[in-house]
Amino acid sequence: MRDVIDNTIAQVGTVLLGKEPRIRLALACLLSRGHLLIEDLPGMGKTTLAQALARVLGLSYTRIQFTSDLLPADILGVSVFDKNSASFQFHPGPIFNQLILADEINRTTPKSQSALLEAMEEQQVTVEGATRPLPTPFFVIATQNPNNQGGTFALPESQLDRFLMRIELGYPDPVAERQLLRGEDRRQVLNRLQPTITPAQLAALQDQCQQxxxxxxxxxxxxxxxxxxxxxxxxxxxxxxxxxxxxxxxxxxxxxxxxxxxxxxxxxxxxxxxxxxxxxxxxxxxxxxxxxxxxxxxxxxxxxxx
Amino acid sequence: MTAFQIPRNSLAWLLAAQLAVIAPHVGRLPLWVTLMVLGCCCWRVMVYQGRWSYPGRWTKSLFVLTGLLALGFGYKGHIYGLEPAVALLVIAFSLKLLEMQHKRDAYIVILLGYFVVITEFLFFQSIPYTLYMLGAVVLLTAALIGLNQTQSHRRPTQTLKLAATLLAQSLPMMLVLFVLFPRISPLWTLPLESQAAKSGVTDQMRPGDVASLSLSPDLAFTVTFSGPVPAYSQLYWRGLVLEDYDGKTWRRRDNRKDDIWRDGPPPPAWTGGIERLGPATDYSIILEPTRQHWLFSLAAADLPDNTDVAMLADYTLAYVQRRGLTSKFKYAVSSNLDYRLATALDESVLARNTRLPAGVNPRSRALARAMRAASSDQADYVRRVMTYFNREGFVYTLQPPLLGDNDIDEFLFDQRRGFCEHYAGSFVFMLRAAGVPARVVLGYQGGEYNDLAGFVAIRQFDAHAWAEVWSAEQGWVRVDPTQMVAPERIERGLEMAVAGEDTFLADSPLSWLKYRQLLWLTELRMQVDAIGHYWDNWVVGYNPQTQLAFLSRYLQDVNASRIGMLMLGGFFTMLALVSLMVLRKPNVRVLSGVDRQYLRFCQMLSKQGLARMPGEGPQAYCERLGQARPSLAQAAKRVTELYLQLNYADDTPAKTAALKKAVSAFRFKALTADS
Incomplete structure (x- = not known):
């Protein structure tokens, strides 16, 4: 098991250079079945970290880009009339995935932010009167820009409290940055990443944490x-x-x-x-x-x- | 200008305090003052609610003028008294409410309130009133606290609690100041008006005077004997000697009124006329305020060591200050129960004590002449008169019939029902009619012994009149004709003497003195009396003399610097106690054995300049140690690992032996490495 963990951290480290402590924190958060909030300036690798984690953990992954005109239905899904069956058919929204990257969560309105609330807390969503369970494991990794930047709606304390951790990535150190500049495109590296851990192993690890x-x-x-x-x-x-x-x-x-x-x-x-x-x-x-x-x-x- | 609104919390407590402070005065103040106070309170509440506005300048002037004028008319004739002054203060106190626009004004009102509280003590000094006043001070302090709280503070009871706590904390300091602060006699005093009513015995006696006094259960004075208490029948408290008789009323000598207490009292020459025979009886008396000058004592009293007390030519004691007794007065006396008074007497005094107005009571005079002719000598005559009272069917009663012009004739021959003043008056008349010098003495007889506090309480119904007869051999001798009629009065008190007619304290149905047959009630009353006595003795009666006496018991030499040092000492002792309480840690750390061993390890390193920071974890510390002292790294690592293992992994902090060994090993290593 130890090798699995080290391998996972190392794999993510190949994408996000020189940020091992942050990767560990993020992993600890996920192993504790908590949601993670990453706060930093644009371009610091927030999305990269989330994607890398999704890949190495072998989870289904979507990214929701939060904008000021995003509506709750865009997150949760919507029922559409199907001519063939002459009935409403529920089309699940992007939230029905194991790992959600809620990008720039503080750029959207409180209404849409709160659509995430039930999902994060109860691991289920209620749309049009029907309660639908979300897949297991279910992680939300949200990123946000610092509050003092333009066009942001600060998350209220109650919503901040749903995130188990909030981390900042920070600028890379010069050595890592040089490696970044010299190396190949991160996107390709990301695409090459293979899952290092099976869902069963992940569940076992989560159980072990509690022991x-x-x-x-x-x-x-x-x-x-x-x-x-x-x-x-x-x-x-x-x-x-x-x-x-x-x-x-x-x-x-x-x-x-x-x-x-x-x-x-x-x-x-x-x-x-x-x-x-x-x-x-x-x-x-x-x-x-x-x-x-x-x-x-x-x-x-x-x-x-x- | 921003309008200041006094916080509601403060205003509520201030109004409550104001009513509480003024309430005891209400009985003494004219009704319109009370109405004015209530009106001002209501107006202020209206102002607070925003319904009314503050009174304008002219309205205020009108109020002040009306108040002053009403005061002038209400107290016409005695405007320079204490009561009008208090009324003025109360009016100012309540009118200021209507002007309370700034915080400063509120402070003034609260300070005025404290001042009004002090004026209460001019009228009442008993324990219940003192407690009540303490309560009023708590309310005022709550108002003061509330004034410094915000408008949004909505928990008034907490403010009150805080005030009570503050005052309770200041109690020790209050005690120190009470005991030690130098007591200064007042520079000037104002006469009090309202206490004349309960003056007790007066300086003249007409039939019926003492009987009416006997209806009152009020306390006259208390006596504490330093030795054993004399027999009940010996307790004749002499107050006034009445020598002049006008056919109706017995009076004191006229010139007695002014001479003694005007200038300081040199010891009078006539005190030499007392021959003391037996052992001395020492006692001290606390007299209730009477607004009079006479003091009470047993016969043959010694002149007390008190510049306020003088002795008169009739061997009674007198208070020399012109205003009379306006507060409780304590004095110590020494008396001899066996004595001889004035065996030599001036002609003028002799003449005065045998003089009778011409023409009144002819039948009594005839009887006196006949009895004197039948007697062998003066002593035999006195005995015969006494026997007359015993034999002729006289009745001792609290409801004597009204008597006409020749009252002694009527009493001796027709009615034969009377109270002590009837017996004393007619007895002295009979003696004087036969040429025997005699006079009436007014005072109290008996008293109730309280064995809880060891004092004798003398109440108004113990008032008594008796006679003194002079003979050349024995001087003035006390003779009590009442004893012939109602011996119980002298032996056991008034209640027993009038037991048959149900008149004892008939006007005071609620006085608990009436229910002496209920033992538990008597017990309770005795306890309350005892507490009151101690209070009078030690708190109300704590004057410059008693303070000096009390302090010199513990200090050899009472002077300013010593008292100052004592006060400072008391103050700093209290400060030290308070700081001790503050410094005491709220909870003491309980360390497990493992923690103790690890701290021992940390302490060792701290001596070498490698102290562990409070928030530094064991692993981080160990790492830092390894960098600073590589030679010790191994041993330190061993200790840290053991500590982490025992404390966090095994969770068995009781097993310390291994860690102790490791720490000792580390210590050895550290010592050897140093050398």
Whole structure:
């Protein structure tokens, strides 16, 4: 199993150069059965990461480009009258796939954004009164441009909360960038990618994540972290219990990716920024710049030993 | 100008506080002042709701003028008293409500409220009133807190709770200041009007006076004996000596009114006239305010060591300040129960004490002459008169019949029903008619012993009149004709003496003194009395003298710097306690054995300048150690792995032995590496 994981990470790494920690985070998120939000400037490789993941995981994949005139029916599907059978026939929308890339999700209106809500939370959609289940596994990888760019509708806190992680990709380091510039077209590399993992293996991995051992001492640490966000004055509001659960789930997956059967504090610290940054706001932060400084502070202030 | 709206929270508490503060004054204030207060409150609420506006300049001027004029007419004749001043304060307090446009105005109103609370203590000092006033202070403080909360604060009870907490926290400081802060006698005082009514005995006696007093269960004074309490029949509390008789009324000597208390009292020459025979009885008295000058004591009292007290020529004590007793007064006296008073007497005094107006009560005079002729000497005559009261069917009653012009004749021969003043008055008349010097003494007799607090409570119904007879051998001797008629009165008190006629406290059906047969009620009353006594003794009666006495018990030398140091000491002690509470950590960390061992390991490294950061994980720390001290990397890795294994993988923090060994090994390694 270990080889499978390493192989997967390596495969994605051939497309997205020099971003191994981010790939690991994304994988941890998927192994925890969570949805991933990638926030960065255009052209940083958000879509590439999503496509690469879809390919190596062997999942059916669609990409929905969110625009300001996108309607919910464009995502979920619509019933069309069929002359032959003289009845309405449901045409499933792009959401009926295992891996959805919701590109530039914050460019669409809240109405269309919320069409994703039920799908992400319940893994089912309700169209025209009928509830239809979505395929398993079901991942949403959404990308968004930074909020301060033009033509964006900021995702509300409630919707941000549905994403298990939010990561940023960042600029590549010079070595990776040089390799990128010298190498062949990424699109071709992407097309050559082969699935490294079978759906059965993926399901097994997801189950294994839940088996990872969590000691009392570690739960103490997580509770201290959560309590700190609730008490310290610089936090506008504390982490919710769902936030704490998300932190624990991601830490378990991270431990598994590290090849360990138990969680250590470093696992929590590794996933913490990605898991909690979009769930917190600084008291003095009125324009929503994010909580990057806040999570660093949280990490440095809370002792791992009770 | 932005319109300031006082927060609703504050306004609600302020109005509540205002009503609470003024309520005890209502009985004393004219009705229109109360109406004005209520009107102002209503107006202010209307202003808050936006229905009415603030009164204009002319309206306000009109209110002020009306208030002042009404005050002038209402208190015509005694405008320079305390009560008009309080009324003025209350009017100002409520009118200011209508001017409360800025925050500053609200502060003024609240401060005025605190001031009105203080004025309550000029009239009431009992425990229930004090508690009530504390409640009013809590309300005012809540208003003050509310003033600094935002308009949107919607939980007024929390404000009240905060105020109560704040005041409760300031209680220790209040106690320190109460005990230690120097007490200053007032520079000037204003006369109080309303307390004349409950003055107790007055300086003249007509038939019926004492009987009407006997209807009241009010407390007159309390006495604490330092030794054993004398027998009930010995407790004759002398207050006034009445020597002048005009045929109807017994009065004090006229010139007694002004001479003593005008200038400071030098010890009078006549105190030498007391011959003390037995051992001294020491006691202290707390007298309720009477607005009079006379003080009460047992016979043959010593002049107390108190510049406010003087002794008069008739051996009674007097309060020398011109305004009389306007508050509770505490004084210590020493008396001898065996004594001889004034065996030598001036001619003028002798003449005064045998003088009778001509023409009144002829039948009594005739009887006196006849009895004197039949007696062998003066003492025999006194005995015969006493026996007369015993034998001729006299009745002791609280409902004596009305008497005409020759009242003593009527009493002695026709009615024969009377109260102590009838007996004392007619007895002295009979003696004087036979040329024996005698006088009436007014005061109290008896009292109720409270064994919880060890004091004797003397109430108004213990008021009594008796006689003093002079003889050359024995001086003034106390003779009580009431004893001949109703010995129970002297031995056991008024209630027993009038048990048959159901007149005891007939006007006060709710007084719990009436229900003495209910034991539990008596017990409860005794306890309440005892608490009140301690309160009077230690709180109300805590004046400059008692403060000095109290402090010199613990300090050898009471001076400003010592008291200052004590106050500062108290203050800083409290500050220290508070800071201790603040500094105390809310919860103590409980560390497992594994954690302790790992922290031991971290501490070792911290001494070498490689302290672990609070948020640094064990693996990251180990890595940093390996880079900083490669020689120790192996050992450190061993400790870290063991720690992670025990703490996070096995989840058995109880097993520390291996980790302990690893840490010790690391320590050995670190030490050897250093050397």
């Amino acid at each position: 990872v051992k969590v000691a009392e001492a570690l739960l103490d640490y997580i509770q201290r972290l959560v309590a700190y966000t609730r008490q310290a004055p610089e936090f506008a509001y504390g982490l919710s219990p769902r936030g704490a659960l998300a932190l624990l789930a991601c830490a378990k997956s991270w431990a598994l990716l590290e090849g360990r059967g138990h969680v250590v504090p470093e696992d929590v610290q590794a996933v913490l920024p990605a898991v909690v940054e979009h769930r917190l706001r600084e008291t003095a932060d009125f324009s929503g710049h994010g909580a990057a400084g806040l999570t660093q502070r949280l990490l440095s202030k809370v002792d791992i030993i009770g």
